[in-house]
Amino acid sequence: MKLGLRKIMTGNPLLQAFRFPCGIELKNRLIMAPMTTCSGFYDGTVSNELVEYYRARAGSLGAIIVESCFIDNSGPAFPGAIGVDSDSKISGLARLAAAIKDKGSRAILQIYHGGRMVSPALIGGRSPVAPSAIAAPREGAPVPVALTEAQVEEMIAKFGDAVRRAVKAGFDGVELHGANTYLIQQFYSPNSNRRSDKWGGNREKRAAFPLAVLDIATEAAQSFADENFIIGYRFSPEEIEEPGIRFADSLYLLEEMAGHGLDYVHFSMGHILRPSLVDRQDKTPLIRKFIKERGAHLAKIPVIGVGGVVNRQDAEAALANGYDLVAVGKACIAYPDWADIISAQDLAGDKAAAETAPVSTPGKAGENRAATAVEAGGEAADLAGLLPAEPAALELYIDSTKREELLIPEPLWRFSLVEAMIRDMSVENAKFHAGTYQEDLSDDGLRIVMNVTLETDRIKDITLAAGTDIDEEFTACFNLVRGRILAANSPHIDAVAGATAQSEAVKQAVSKALMKSSREALSESGGEVVLQRYDVVIIGAGGAGLAAAIEAKDNGAKVLIVEKMPVVGGNTIKASAGMNAAETHFQKAKGIIDHKALFFQETMRGGHHKNNPSLLWYFVEHAPEAVAWLEKHGISLSDITTTGGMSVDRTHRPADRSAVGGYLISGLLKNVHQRHIDIMTNTAASEILRENGKVAGVRLRDSEGEEQIILTKGVIVATGGFSANSRMVEKYRPELKGFVTTNHAGATGDGIKLLERLGADVVDMKEIQIHPTVEQSSSYLISEAVRGGGAILVSQAGKRFVNEMETRDKVSGAIIDLPEHYAYIIFDEQIRRENKAVEQYIARNLVIEAAIIVDLAARLEMNADNLEKSLRNYNAAVAAGEDKEFGRITALRQPIDKAPFYAVRIAPGIHHTMGGVKIDPDSAVLDKEGDVIEGVWAAGEVAGGVHGGNRIGGNAVADIIIFGITAGRQAAAHKFKR
Template sequence: MHSHNELLHNEILSPFTLPNGTQLKNRILMAPMTTCTGYFDGSVTNELVDYYHERAGSIGTVIVECGFIDDRGLAFPGAIGIDHDNKIEGLAKIAEAIQSKGSKAILQIYHGGRMVEPELIGGRTPVGPSAVAAPREGAATPVALTSEEVDDMVTKFGEGVRRAIKAGFDGVEIHGANTYLIQQFFSPNSNQRDDKWGGSRENRARFPLAVLEITQKMVRQYADPSFIIGYRFSPEELEVPGIRFDDTMYLLEQLAELGLHYLHFSMGYTLRPSIVDKHDPIPLIQKYTAMRSEKLAQIPMVGVGGIVNKSDAETAIEHGYDLVAVGKACIAYPDWTDRIARGETLELFIDSTQREALTIPEPLWRFSLVDAMLRDLSSMPTGKFKNGVFQEKIQDETHELMLNVSLEIDRIADIELEAADNLDVTFTTSFEETRTRILDANTPHVDAVSGATTQSEAVKKAVTKAMAKSCKAMALEEGGSLEPPCYDVVVIGSGGTGLAAAIQASDRDTSVLLVEKMPTIGGNTIKASVGMNAAGTRFQKLKGIHDCKEKFYQESLKGGQGTNNPELLRSFVNNAPEAIEWLADRGIELNDITITGGMSTDRTHRPADRSAVGGFLISGLQRNITQRDIDVMLDTDVLEILMENGAVSGLRVKNDENEELTIRAKSVVMATGGFSANQEMVVKYRPDLKGFVTTNHKGATGTGIALLERIGAGTVDMGEIQIHPTVEQTTSYLISEAIRGGGAILVNQKGERFFNELETRDKVSAAIINLPEHYSYIIFDEQVRRNNKAADEYIGKGFVVSADSPRVLADKLGLDMHAFLATLERYNLFVEKQHDEDFGRTTALRHPIHEGPFYAIRIAPGVHHTMGGVTINADTEVLDVYGNVIPGVFAAGEVAGGLHGRNRIGGNAVADIIVFGTMAGRHAANWAKQ
């Protein structure tokens, strides 16, 4: 006799036949989950193909995340599209990757409707059944579709299905859930139309039924009968009026009459009861099985939500589901089906060092869905605890409280909050939940309590510190010593320079420590937007761009007004293509190319999706730091560089516990950046810049220069401080040169151009300062926005003014409308002739500015880059005031002066940090090994 559990086990893993005769190899599906990994235009990336390939195989069916059917339909950044035939090729790679492992591939198709945020569609207004905004903070009011546009929309769904068939998918899932457009048509909340598409329940059901009908038509025309059609629905809405369960049952019966192959309940938990009637504990699936007709009962039902272990899947099947979709567990365990087949019991978390091993794309890794599952297993204190109570402070925005952590040899015994006045209930509630999670798991690396992330993180950090203290005490008791740690190379500063230096030193088989005064990694690099300059690269050749190092050298020299250190500049230009390859070898590919001011050709390398280079670079470098197990100390100030017999011997630092520690080191790399955020220091060298905002992060205060001066380092060009011409003044946000490099122009308050927009930064800044109003506007159109992902970020920040026509834009900005229209007309003529008669602009005359919407950002100059710093030679060795090498001390990036001369060319700083950062890491490692 087989036990009940055995039968269920076999049932889950045994084949299942759909109503059209198509056989699935088991009852398990991977749920469709957004990865945010598409390119800027919705096409498929290689990362995405790898992600699905890795998860296919033993699972019966993979439902691929939703593809938008129209370019106003994307509901999240990095969404994939099925809106154009040019998407077929990329989607085919996903289908093929899944099928090559023996699983079925189904593509979900959708339109976000009123749930689309304007910044995702270039500031345009989203569309919906009616002009009624979604009931959430800051939601845009959509434009109601005309009846003709509703017909078009049905056709677009049909076209999406045709493309899915052409791409080789085994089926499509119509996304009628999650308050997207199809659900919006059925909902009395979002659909308040009075034509045939709205009003009565029957009329509101017309749109979902029309989408199913056109899907069937496309399948008859282009696919064979084995092609699967599924439909996903959300059973209820909280809104009043809103969809109730009996409305849903009505719709499902109608869909069943037309015929389809499965239905998919969209819920966070398979056995969820009603969200409308809080007093009714009966799971909706049970209500559904009791209420459905015989016809509806023939259509298999997929359950989703909270399936982590085999027992969860069995419970779902017992309650009336036929198939089970697995979501987050498939991200955490690509081989989930194999694991449950082996009888493993799983816990839902992801080791934060395992992103690449689990083939999780970078954008998904940063998504809240995955973020909540991450556990930093790398920083867990190791070793035995000393028994006792260890006290730590907890700090969040409003409290400073004492926490008592009781530890026993191998476990956290208890966590208590000391009584304090005015403790608010929300804090104590979230504390209790965090405490329970930590004690249950015997680790502080647990999920933060949603809605109380900062408080949870503060508690977790305090517990971690108590454990570390206890481990240290135990080690001392067992005869260990608190000898200061010794490293071959210590890198100070964790921007791009510091990370590149640490990675390169580690790759030379040395022990490396990275010290950062701020609480997070990234420095000023994380704010870099435009890209990385290099001449004669493989990527330029692939794009047919002819460029040479000599031209790059001469243009950088001209940009610096001939005052650049020629030895540094020559080394910089010669090593730049290698630095591009160094990044590519470490999984950080900058293969799209644009131009910046002062350059004669496209040589600014950036990510393929044309996003800002900084975040892309830092996340890629940080991933490499994690892979190499490089030690990192955050929140740590360097107080002094220690010298013995004229050479470096270590550092004195103060950690976030205010403890002073001595760290022994054989060599030191200073990578602390410039001093743009130190107003006092800026004004000391340039009194004329008093009161200017800065684009830099608050850690750019010149501490590294001061530390090196104390051991005798010389400085150069300290008065050469670059202001960036295009800074949004209320937020100090830098507007990337890539916007002008993409074809934007600058106009004054009269609505006229006043200078060559792609001159060097110092000249453009001076021209803006000389205007009577001391500010100007960057003007661009939809074409520029489409090709520069940064523009969407600016729109999202809320400082872009947009309008459907130049007339309306002029009106919004208070410009002389006739002068502004004449300016655009004249500029567009120059683009046509490829000759700027007024200001001699020769580059980036890319397109006429004529495709709406039109955009404007008000800008003025801000302090951006300090060209001066400590003196180094071409091997990145720091020189003293007499020009002699200080043994064992290296510096790179903005902390060092001389490379840029009097003005830095946009895109040269990112090249500087990688070229000289890797060089400093290499030389510091060689020195340490001597």
């Protein structure tokens, strides 16, 4: 059938052959766009999964442009990138090229260097390189090292070597990646290139690098390939930064390139008809401006368009607006046979048109039409009965059960590009009242009206109301969040990095619309409300609640999560250090010798021996199992550090050493979606209902005051502590009045009060922990992992004053005892590289930086001699492996001597409430007589007893996961007991 389609579709320009200036011919004008898969091996070699992924998508397309391939080991911009940086990569790339070409498509390799967009974590902790030492304008971006003139020449030569290897691997061409703010674009951009040598300055000089790369690519092709070798150039037409590349600049560069052996130019945009991002008054699609303004030489160079192409009509629109070829991105991931599908769409459209065409007589015209069908190979008649008269449009989503069938590598499946397309019908069982709901959305003073359109079982669309005037930054955020919500069919998705507040506002508005619609659907039948029933209702959507939900669902329960805040995550999303556990397989793999008994002893000592021994032993015993449970669910905490009060590295965190909280919530939430677990946000539990002494349901109240009752016989309370409830804190600890808190606004102790009304007992309510390192103006926690990475604390006098790795209460007390009641945490570039959370602090302008210690002291208004002496003494202690001055025995990792140097001013803040309701090791809530309250469990900070008088850093994450899993399992089992 595919062969027949290709035969009879010659009338459609999309499927007609196309010849490049170099002479190579494509069988049609359809190309698979280069898209990151993150599926190479650790060293950048090609994996078998990657070969099969491309093989499955080759054949019907004219060409496949293989994803960006780094030309130097300092250049990968994402994990799992493939490389063309050495001859050892040729064999793997050859298998990839052969897989594509054997199916009948041309193979083109995109080559690049990430420049300042490279994360140090991907290149062994080194600083990335760039034209100038200017960080990218994004949150947490590292400052790159400027390439010397000699290094620039070497980099150009490496592009030439990459082309040679591509030829040897059998590729039909290369695409030079001059887009996405990677190195080639960085050299041309006035934002990232501030050089004063021949590689920088005015526009003509900034163009020297991309032109030199094109020249060496052409030379390499002439030396190693035959004359029919494609060389293309991908470009981003504009930058929104000031200064930045403008459309006229791009046109200038491409005009220059047109005379240097170029075979095509490839627009890099989110949509084929996107207008200017800079001149927002001009709504003309940039491709039309390009066609109108290009010169005679550039007009001879074919143009590829990409962005938003899903159906045949999209591709035809691209050709109609001036593109010569059409690149298809996400649709090729979701539909490996995409070209055949749109061919079928086209044939069905032709068939429908023919069937509705007027025929005056059954004579000559009918004979001619029949003859035409025969001349088309006889295929039309065979296909007529197989194709619909009106072909259905493709929807851009992927069934969550189809990964293996679609041959999508696991890393690509987890990559944001694909995750946003996976449809996990997390609200598939909910029944909505179909219609459009209008919600107000507020963000930093903006008032925006949003329309949420629902069908009975899904979110159909989200749009901004007509007349809404918002800036480009918000539009970009809105479009990303909208796409994620529609793909997941749920508002409970990850926020857009760098636009958290905006993302949450959109998610909250959608949640409110769902809530209103559900309420209308429930009351449609004569006003009678049908009560919903769940096996387990979980109150609180932080880490403990989400873990409990996953475990309860996996043990056969129907689960509902209720969260009073507009978004999920609770305090967990703010966690930074990691998760403590002893005797894990990760420790063993790293040669770390640890023992559960030692973990127990150190936690008991850290808690001043006030910990409940039975709870603590259960905690210690099950911690490694909880780490393994997370890994089983795709949440790997493989890197290990330490926190105050621990003598062994046992704080598990993400491999990239980022803050654990966001990573943990994102992974748990993905698992919740996959299991279709219902979540209600903006909804508080006001009462746990009982009949005959047994739990019968929960009374809920939403943000608009509407109440409903959910029937259930099992409730898990995971609402966190009360650090954000100043009255409650002062009730138990009056001396903490006025302290800032690191907690989110929802940590107000509601769950404790809810359970107390059931008769639950409480314990350790006066044990409230203050964290020593909190930036006071923002209440932002500076992670203990920074001290665990080797940082020190100094007073305003520039002197160390405490063992930084003591327990939190002791370090906090030492800071409070200083005359100024604050201190500075001091660290260097080495510690920054090994603790990704530091990038968040820098992005929030919490960090003071200097190239030398004397200058840092001056900026801190500190005695420079004292600070230098403190560092000399500490560095000597590191070299000796012993800190005699303060008795520090852990985290003496390396001297603080790698410029630049950093400081953050900190003081203690309320961080954790160790007290809460009493539970047993099964997470069951206990009453004042010590008896179990049947049908009720508690997990996380809402429960007391585990931490005693002081919590060790890293134990909270372990607490929520261990007891969250336990509560979920026990609550599910309760379903089968009645």
